[in-house]
Amino acid sequence: MDKTQSPKNVVWLEDVGIEDVALVGGKNASLGEMIRFLSPVGIRVPGGFVVTTEAYRSFLDAAGLDAVIRKLLDGLDTRDIKGLARCAAKIRAAIIAAHFPPDVERDIAAAYARMEKKYGRGTDVAVRSSATAEDLQGASFAGEHETYLGVRGIRDVQAAVKSAMASLFTARAISYRAGRGFWHLDVALAVTVQRMVRADTGASGVMFTLDTESGFRDVVLISASWGLGEPVVQGRVAPDEYLVFKKTLADAPRPVISKKLGTKSSMMVYRAAPRGARPVSIIATPPQKRGCLVLDDADILTLARWGVMVEEHYTRKNGGAWTPMDLEWAKDGRTGELYIVQARPETVQAEKDFSKITEYVRTQEGVVLARGVSVGSKIGTGRARVILSTKNIAQFRKGEVLVTDTTDPDWEPVMKLASAIVTDKGGRTSHAAIISRELGIPAVVGATGATRAIRTGMTITVDASGGEGVVFRGSVAYKKVEHDAVSSPQTRTKIMMNIATPGTAFEKSFLPNSGVGLAREEFIIASEIGVHPLALIHFATLPPKIRRLIAARTAGWPDKTQFYVDNLAYGVARIAAAFYPKPVIVRFSDFKTNEYRALLGGELYEPQEENPMLGWRGAARYYDPAFKEAFALECRAMKKARDDMGLTNVIPMVPFCRTPREGERTLEIMAAEGLMTRFVARKKQYPAENIVPVYVMCEIPSNILMAEEFLEIFDGMSIGSNDLTQLALGLDRDSGALRAVADENSPAVRRMIADIIRICKSKNKYIGICGQAPSDYPDFALFLVEAGIESISLTPDTVIKTTAAIAEYERNLLRTFRHTPADADS
Numbered sequence: 001m002d003k004t005q006s007p008k009n010v011v012w013l014e015d016v017g018i019e020d021v022a023l024v025g026g027k028n029a030s031l032g033e034m035i036r037f038l039s040p041v042g043i044r045v046p047g048g049f050v051v052t053t054e055a056y057r058s059f060l061d062a063a064g065l066d067a068v069i070r071k072l073l074d075g076l077d078t079r080d081i082k083g084l085a086r087c088a089a090k091i092r093a094a095i096i097a098a099h100f101p102p103d104v105e106r107d108i109a110a111a112y113a114r115m116e117k118k119y120g121r122g123t124d125v126a127v128r129s130s131a132t133a134e135d136l137q138g139a140s141f142a143g144e145h146e147t148y149l150g151v152r153g154i155r156d157v158q159a160a161v162k163s164a165m166a167s168l169f170t171a172r173a174i175s176y177r178a179g180r181g182f183w184h185l186d187v188a189l190a191v192t193v194q195r196m197v198r199a200d201t202g203a204s205g206v207m208f209t210l211d212t213e214s215g216f217r218d219v220v221l222i223s224a225s226w227g228l229g230e231p232v233v234q235g236r237v238a239p240d241e242y243l244v245f246k247k248t249l250a251d252a253p254r255p256v257i258s259k260k261l262g263t264k265s266s267m268m269v270y271r272a273a274p275r276g277a278r279p280v281s282i283i284a285t286p287p288q289k290r291g292c293l294v295l296d297d298a299d300i301l302t303l304a305r306w307g308v309m310v311e312e313h314y315t316r317k318n319g320g321a322w323t324p325m326d327l328e329w330a331k332d333g334r335t336g337e338l339y340i341v342q343a344r345p346e347t348v349q350a351e352k353d354f355s356k357i358t359e360y361v362r363t364q365e366g367v368v369l370a371r372g373v374s375v376g377s378k379i380g381t382g383r384a385r386v387i388l389s390t391k392n393i394a395q396f397r398k399g400e401v402l403v404t405d406t407t408d409p410d411w412e413p414v415m416k417l418a419s420a421i422v423t424d425k426g427g428r429t430s431h432a433a434i435i436s437r438e439l440g441i442p443a444v445v446g447a448t449g450a451t452r453a454i455r456t457g458m459t460i461t462v463d464a465s466g467g468e469g470v471v472f473r474g475s476v477a478y479k480k481v482e483h484d485a486v487s488s489p490q491t492r493t494k495i496m497m498n499i500a501t502p503g504t505a506f507e508k509s510f511l512p513n514s515g516v517g518l519a520r521e522e523f524i525i526a527s528e529i530g531v532h533p534l535a536l537i538h539f540a541t542l543p544p545k546i547r548r549l550i551a552a553r554t555a556g557w558p559d560k561t562q563f564y565v566d567n568l569a570y571g572v573a574r575i576a577a578a579f580y581p582k583p584v585i586v587r588f589s590d591f592k593t594n595e596y597r598a599l600l601g602g603e604l605y606e607p608q609e610e611n612p613m614l615g616w617r618g619a620a621r622y623y624d625p626a627f628k629e630a631f632a633l634e635c636r637a638m639k640k641a642r643d644d645m646g647l648t649n650v651i652p653m654v655p656f657c658r659t660p661r662e663g664e665r666t667l668e669i670m671a672a673e674g675l676m677t678r679f680v681a682r683k684k685q686y687p688a689e690n691i692v693p694v695y696v697m698c699e700i701p702s703n704i705l706m707a708e709e710f711l712e713i714f715d716g717m718s719i720g721s722n723d724l725t726q727l728a729l730g731l732d733r734d735s736g737a738l739r740a741v742a743d744e745n746s747p748a749v750r751r752m753i754a755d756i757i758r759i760c761k762s763k764n765k766y767i768g769i770c771g772q773a774p775s776d777y778p779d780f781a782l783f784l785v786e787a788g789i790e791s792i793s794l795t796p797d798t799v800i801k802t803t804a805a806i807a808e809y810e811r812n813l814l815r816t817f818r819h820t821p822a823d824a825d826s
Contacts, residue, residue: 009055009107013048013192018317024050025130025190030343038313043306044339048125048194049111051161053132055104056188059165063098069169069185078178081171081394081413088171095166100158108161109154112193124150124196126341127160129167131189145173145189149228150196150270150279157193164191172412179416197341200269200280201333203294204229205239206429207303208346209246209311210324212437213377213428215349216506217324218577219257220244220304223429224294226285227267229328229341234408235423235430236282238262238446240294244304245577245645252646254297257573259566261556262427264290291555295331302338303329310343324350348437357483357510360465361797366472369454370422372447374469375433377507379478380420380442384458386451387414401462403454407432415439420462422450422471444469467503468527483800488512489807493784494791496585497799498770501527502571505578508796512803515582515649516575517718517793518770521589521634524571526599529564533630535601536560546601553600561633568637569645576647583649585695585718585770585793588634590655592617613732618656618697623665631666635673642692643674653695653718658702660709667694667713679713695766699723704752707759716766717756718793721773725749744773745780757787766790778802782809 016024016032024032028050035045060066072087100108116123129145146167148160167173168189177187197204205224210217225232225239232239243258264285271281295303307327314323328342360379385400387393396402396414406425407415415421415435423432426445436443442464444450450471454460461476463469496517499505502524525533531550535542539550539560550560557563576584592612596602605626609615616624622631641647652675657663664679671680675692682688696703696710699720703710710717721744726732728748731741743749753769760767768791774781775795781802784792786809794802 009052009058009104010111011050011052012111013045013050013194016050018314021132023052023054023190025053025132025188026344027128027130027342028190028192029130031192031194033313033317034310034340034343038306038309041309043309044337046195046197046339046341048115048192050130051104051108051191051193053188053190055107056165056190058101059098059104062101063095065094065098066185068094073174076174078175078413079417081396084171084175084413088169088174091169092166095169096162100162105158108158108193112154112157115193115195119195122152124152124198125157126192126194126196127151127157127164128192128194128342129164129189130192131168131187145170147230149230150200152279161191161193165189170410172410175413175416194341197330197339198332198334199228199330202331202336203227203333204328204330204341205232205294207307207327207329208324208429209307209327210346210349211243211506212346212349212433213375214506214510215352215354216509216578217322218246218580219506220246220307221428222295222300222303222307222329223262223427225262225264225267226289226294227269228280229268229330230280231266231268231282232427232429233328233431235406235426235432235445236408237264237266237285237427238425239264239427239429241427242295242300243574244300245573245580245647246304246308247577247580248646249301249304249308252644254301254644255646256297256300257577257645257647258570259293261291261293264294293556299331299338306338306340310340314343314345322350354510355484355486357485357507359481359483359507359797360463360478361481362463362465362476362478364477366461366474366476368470369460369473370444370447370450370471372422372444372450372469372471373426373428373433374464374466374503375428375436375443375445376441376464378440378442379461379463379465379476381459381461381475382419384422384454384456384460386454386456388451401460403451405451406430407435420464421445422447422454422460422462424448424450442469444471447471467501481797483511485510485512488800488803491803491807492810493789493806494768495799495803495806496583496768496770496791496793497796498775498793499575499578499796502574503527504796505575509578511796511799513579513582513799514791515579516584517768517791518653519572519575519584519586521568521572521587522591522595524568525589525591526595528567528571530600531564532596532599532602532605533561533564533633534605534627535599536564537629537633542601542604546604549600564633565636565640568634569640572637572641572650573645573647576641576650577645579649580647581649583651584647585651585653585768586638587653587655587697588622588631590618611732613726618658619654619662619666620656620658622654622669623662628669631669632673635670635675639674651693651695653697654714655697655720656699656723657696657710658700660706660713663696663710663713670694678715697723698756699771700727701752704756704759707756708763711760711763711765714765716768717760719753719756719767719769719771721749721753721769721771724752724771725773728752744771745777750783753784754787757784757789761788761790768793774802778805781806785809786813 013032018033021029127148208221222242223239231237239262241260245255248255324346382401386403390410393414398417401420402418403422421443423445461472494514498518554563593606594612597606621627667677693715695716696714697720698717725744770793775798
């Protein structure tokens with residue numbers, strides 16, 4: 001705006017930018033910035049005006065409120081919850097009872113009249129507070145001040161503006177400022193009067209331009225629910241969640257790498273109300289809306305592109321320093337148009353030191369009390385305190401675990417005293433999640449039934465270290481592992497990782513690595529799907545009871561087979577995106593019959609086998625008429641991740657392939673489902689376009705004895721040392737009685753592995769290992785290096801120490817080679 005102008009009580013959003021925080025507050029400065037610079041390139045931001053901090057200070061001065069506030073705050077102990085509440089109530093009452101100076105009242109009336117002229121008489125507006133110390137990096141002030149939605153008429157607008165100013169002195173806001181070193185009278189509050197987006201008939205939500213738990217920067221996280229957005233922000237509903245991969249956003253057809261259906265049990269809408277009453281109401285969401293996703297791919301991708309544009313703009317404004325964003329959006333139900341209604345810098349992960357990684361690892365199991373969404377990537381133990389109303393927060397004691405239905409900003413004074421937080425409701429973008437991250441404490445939100453399962457006085461352990469948050473009874477043992485992600489030495493041998501579940505992939509990607517040597521589909525199927533694929537294919541013919549159970553699990557997907565394809569693809573995609581563009585080797589399903597029987601509906605399709613470890617598993621399933629159509633779903637999921645999402649770093653791998661003919665039949669099915677392999681293209685003389693590399697597990701002696709035949713079919717091999725040991729030594733690795741014999745360090749196993757490494761290298765084919773041995777036995781890893789293996793895939797907790805050992809060993813080998821030049825290339 002023009003800095004030569006005299007101070008104004010009212011300015012228009014389109015006339016301000018982020019340099020005007022002192023005049024209009026952080027939120028309004030950001031809105032104006034987007035209207036000026038991003039609306040011209042297609043981002044919709046509703047317009048309006050700002051009642052400035054000059055007007056706020058003029059009001060306090062004219063009414064003598066400064067002295068009143070100073071006197072009431074003098075000597076206040078914000079840890080005294082009851083005293084804090086009394087003080088805050090007195091200050092707000094004094095502000096609301098005071099009168100605006102005549103010029104402030106006149107200017108607000110004139111500005112609203114101008115809005116009515118532009119948008120129509122009785123224009124609905126949102127009245128939002130915007131403090132000068134708000135929406136800043138390091139202090140989000142998330143939800144600390146009030147917003148009033150659907151306000152109409154000048155008298156109500158002026159009353160809402162005054163109430164918003166008074167909300168600078170809620171108990172939660174006073175406590176928040178005190179905890180972050182802000183003196184209360186140094187902070188001023190401006191108020192936006194913004195054209196209302198009719199999300200009451202549409203949808204709304206929150207968007208972050210990073211993964212909020214790990215700080216992984218290459219995704220956009222969108223939360224969505226029906227109706228107005230306040231319940232999403234406050235965590236009163238479990239919204240849908242969508243993840244979009246930034247790196248393929250410009251090129252891939254549909255880079256949506258995850259969709260999770262939220263329960264969305266309630267929604268906020270307008271209601272008929274007498275003049276002056278707040279015209280919103282919380283109602284039960286109609287069943288047909290609960291059971292379907294809020295946004296389609298077009299809306300998801302539009303929001304994601306806008307989020308990236310906003311992030312790029314603020315990063316430029318911030319001198320090139322990465323500036324991830326926390327945005328609120330709304331969809332007008334009448335027009336179907338999307339809007340960004342708020343933007344602020346993300347305040348937790350942006351300042352995190354990613355060179356140091358602290359990993360929390362649970363070392364003990366326990367009795368599970370509740371499960372939900374993990375927040376914070378930590379584990380904490382403490383005495384539970386169940387509190388269902390802010391009226392009782394004075395009972396809370398420092399160090400306890402807060403267990404409640406949901407939180408809003410009124411809970412902030414006790415949240416900062418908690419060792420962990422558990423809520424029945426909410427998602428990753430809820431108030432409880434945002435504040436827990438900012439405080440650096442673990443939380444499990446959306447843990448349905450937690451307040452019933454947990455009693456005050458119980459000792460509980462809150463585990464937010466994985467993709468799913470779990471609350472255990474009692475004190476469950478865990479350890480902290482410190483990793484240095486920067487100073488890890490370089491190795492000639494590629495160090496990859498075995499990733500078990502998609503929920504941990506973003507966090508693990510910060511460890512030094514050359515990609516993923518093994519991602520197992522069966523982990524994704526068990527955790528994200530839970531239903532036997534044949535039960536989904538033959539859903540209509542199932543017994544009614546099983547059909548009901550599957551219908552509940554697959555809500556949001558009318559096509560049950562598409563549920564399987566989508567959720568398998570999303571699991572693969574989260575891992576592939578975390579490590580993109582490095583290779584991510586994904587093994588097709590290798591469930592045994594007893595494991596498949598454990599899935600919902602599995603007992604209808606799986607035989608009882610005496611020894612499932614040596615039975616109907618791996619490639620033998622894929623071409624079998626009894627399973628072939630289920631394997632086709634796996635192929636479609638892999639194709640979706642590669643083609644639709646642009647994750648071409650995904651490399652499929654075939655497990656437990658007993659004969660070359662089994663390999664051929666598997667590759668032919670893959671090609672028929674759109675995954676064209678080099679072998680099939682060559683055999684059928686197809687154009688060598690869009691070729692998908694395919695590896696095979698080397699875990700059966702026949703894979704080594706017939707290695708040349710297998711390598712004519714596949715592009716490489718990955719050694720599965722667990723099964724190879726089992727079959728080389730003639731034992732069942734599930735048998736506890738033979739545990740002492742099952743030694744992957746056996747000379748027989750080592751000799752077989754050395755042979756297959758030599759053969760693959762002679763054929764110029766990929767050779768790696770993804771079995772457990774190099775993670776468990778450091779000397780085994782060194783043997784692999786000396787044998788010339790291309791890559792070693794480790795469990796994440798052993799990456800740092802094993803990399804250091806391999807680097808040292810390679811240096812010693814190099815010194816030896818320098819003294820024997822003739823062997824230097826070996």
